[in-house]
Amino acid sequence: MSLNLPTPAVALAIGAHPDDVEFGCGATLAKWSAAGTVVHHVICTDGSKGSWDPATDTAALVVTRQAEQRAAAGALGATGRCVFLGWPDGELDSGLRQRWEVAYWIRELQPTVVLGHDPWKRYRLHPDHRHAGLLAVEGVVAARDPHFFPEQALPHHRPEALLLFEADEPDHVEDVTGFAAAKLAALHAHASQLLSTMQIDTAADPAEVARQRAAFDDRIVARLAEHGTLADVRQGERFKLMGDL
Ligand SMILES: [Zn+2]
Numbered sequence: 001m002s003l004n005l006p007t008p009a010v011a012l013a014i015g016a017h018p019d020d021v022e023f024g025c026g027a028t029l030a031k032w033s034a035a036g037t038v039v040h041h042v043i044c045t046d047g048s049k050g051s052w053d054p055a056t057d058t059a060a061l062v063v064t065r066q067a068e069q070r071a072a073a074g075a076l077g078a079t080g081r082c083v084f085l086g087w088p089d090g091e092l093d094s095g096l097r098q099r100w101e102v103a104y105w106i107r108e109l110q111p112t113v114v115l116g117h118d119p120w121k122r123y124r125l126h127p128d129h130r131h132a133g134l135l136a137v138e139g140v141v142a143a144r145d146p147h148f149f150p151e152q153a154l155p156h157h158r159p160e161a162l163l164l165f166e167a168d169e170p171d172h173v174e175d176v177t178g179f180a181a182a183k184l185a186a187l188h189a190h191a192s193q194l195l196s197t198m199q200i201d202t203a204a205d206p207a208e209v210a211r212q213r214a215a216f217d218d219r220i221v222a223r224l225a226e227h228g229t230l231a232d233v234r235q236g237e238r239f240k241l242m243g244d245l
Contacts, residue, residue, distance in 0.1 A: 001170075001171060001172065001173055001230050001231050002171065002172045002173070002231075002241060003172070003173050003174075003175060003231045003233070004173075004174055004175055005113060005161055005163075005172075005174070005241075007032055007035045007036070007037055008032060008037050008111070008112035008113040008160070008161075009037065009038065009112050010037065010038045010039075010040070010080070010109065010110055010111045010112050010113075011029060011032055011037050011038070011039045011040070011111055011112065011113045011114075011115065012039075012040045012041075012042060012080075012105070012106065012109050012111035012113070012114050012115070012159075013025055013029060013039070013040070013041050013042070013114075013115040013116070014041075014042045014044065014102065014114065014115065014116040014117075014132060014135065014136040014139070015041065015042070015043050015044065015116075015117070015132060016043075016044050016045055016092060016117060016126070016128035016129045016131070016132035017043065017044075017045055017047045017050065017065075017089065017128065018043055018047045018050075018065040018066070018068055018069035018072070018190060018193075019050075019068075019069075019072070019187065019190040019193050019197060020043075020117065020129070020132070021041055021043075021072075021115070022072050022076070022183065022186040022187050022189075022190065023165075023187065024115070024117065024165030024166060024237075025115045025163065025165050025174075025237055025239070026072075026076055026182070026183035026186045026187065027174075027176035027179040027180060027182065027183040027224060027235070027237050028115070028163075028174040028176055028179075028237045029076045029077075029078060029115075030076045030077055030176070030179040030182035030183060030186070031174065031175075031176050031178075031179045033076055033077035033078050033079065034077055034179075038079055038080045039073070039076065039077075039078035039079065039080050040078070040080035040081045040082075040083070040105075040109050040111065041069065041073055041078070041080070041081070041082045041083065042083045042085065042102065042105050043069060043082065043083070043084050043085065044085045044087055044092050044098070044102075044128070044131075044132045044135065045085070045086075045087045045088065045089040045090070045091075045092050045128055045132075046062045046065070046084065046086050046087065046088060046089055047061065047062060047065035047066075047089050048061055048062050048088060048089045049089040049090045050065060050089065050192060050193055050196060050197075051192065051196060052195065052196050061192060064192050065190070065192060066082070066084055068189055068190045068191060068192060068193075069082050069084075069190070070082050071189040072186040072187070072189035072190055073186070074189075075182060075185040075186040075188075075189050076182055076183075076186045077182065080109070081109070083105055085098070085101055085102075089128065090127075090128060092127070092128040092131045092132060093131055094119075094130075094131040094132075094134035094135050094138065098131070098135055099135060099138050099139055099142055100142070100149055100152075102135045102136065102138075102139030102142075102143075103139045103142035103143040103148060103149055103152070104149070104152050104154070105139075106139055106140060106143035106157055106159065107143050107152060107154040107155065107156060107157045108154060110157050111157075111159050112159060112160050112161070113159060113160065113161045113162070113163060114136055114139075114140055114159045114161075114162050114163070115136075115162075115163045115164075115165060115239075116132065116133050116135075116136025116137070116162070116163075116164060116165070117129045117130070117132050117133035117136065117164065117165060117166055118133055118164035118165065118166050118167045118168050118240055119131075119132075119133030119134040119136075119137060119164075120133075120168050121133075121166050121167070121168040122168055124166075129166070133164065136162065136164075137162065137242075140158075140159060140162055140245055143156060143157050143158070143159075144156055144157065144158035144159075144245060158245055159245055160243070160245070161241060161242065161243045161245070162241075162242040162243075162245060163239040163240070163241055163242075164239055164240040164241075164242070165237070165238075165239055167238060167239050167240035168240070169240060170227075170230065170238035170239060170240055171239075171240060171241055172238065172239045172240065172241035173227060173228065173230050173231035173233065173236040173237065173238050173239070174236060174237050174239070175228070175231070175233040175234075175235070175236055176224060176228075176235050176236055176237050177228070177233055177234040177235045177236075178235075179235070180220070180221050180224055180235055183220065183224075184217050184220060184221075187216075187220065188213075198216045199212060199215075199216060200212040200213055200216055221235075224236060224237065
């Protein structure tokens with residue numbers, strides 16, 4: 001188990017939906033932001049399926065979730081861009097067109113480290129997470145070699161490392177001790193997801209809402225502690241590290 005990459009100058013986190021990046025690597029991004037890293041987000045889908053209410057205005061939900069994603073990035077201290085590719089939630093593919101877009105943003109933003117979903121996590125249900133993971137991996141390949149997509153007219157760019165969150169076989173930990181609060185603040189910024197993703201029912205009475213929030217926070221902090229034990233640190237986020245790009 002390796003511990004802590006050198007602080008990157010630029011990090012790019014690629015998530016399927018608004019909130020995935022904060023769950024997967026929010027504390028790591030908060031730590032790096034505090035140390036001066038420019039942190040960018042690329043969100044592949046529009047998040048329009050992120051409600052359990054059949055009557056939801058999904059166009060309005062898309063706008064809401066973009067604002068929430070920007071607020072979450074701000075809560076992490078991220079100073080970079082939030083790019084929304086806008087593919088329909090639940091229908092993301094990892095085809096050439098999507099790979100073109102991810103490669104474009106890697107070339108444009110020139111990250112030292114790219115972070116994304118592990119596309120090879122076994123028994124994963126959500127296809128968007130699998131496809132977004134493949135796009136991070138295959139986008140790096142296309143971005144680094146000059147003969148891929150030459151019409152982009154951008155210099156090719158080879159990141160130094162790729163960190164896969166939700167890793168099937170984690171082999172790397174980032175020590176995030178002290179950054180749990182920033183991760184939690186960023187997760188809470190995704191307010192439209194409190195019920196469906198975080199089991200916080202804001203329609204309940206205030207004491208019950210407070211209890212549900214505390215229970216969610218406890219689960220997140222417990223997971224940071226659990227991942228930290230893999231590398232003998234108090235709080236950690238674990239990844240599969242691909243360093244030979
Ligand atoms: Zn997701």
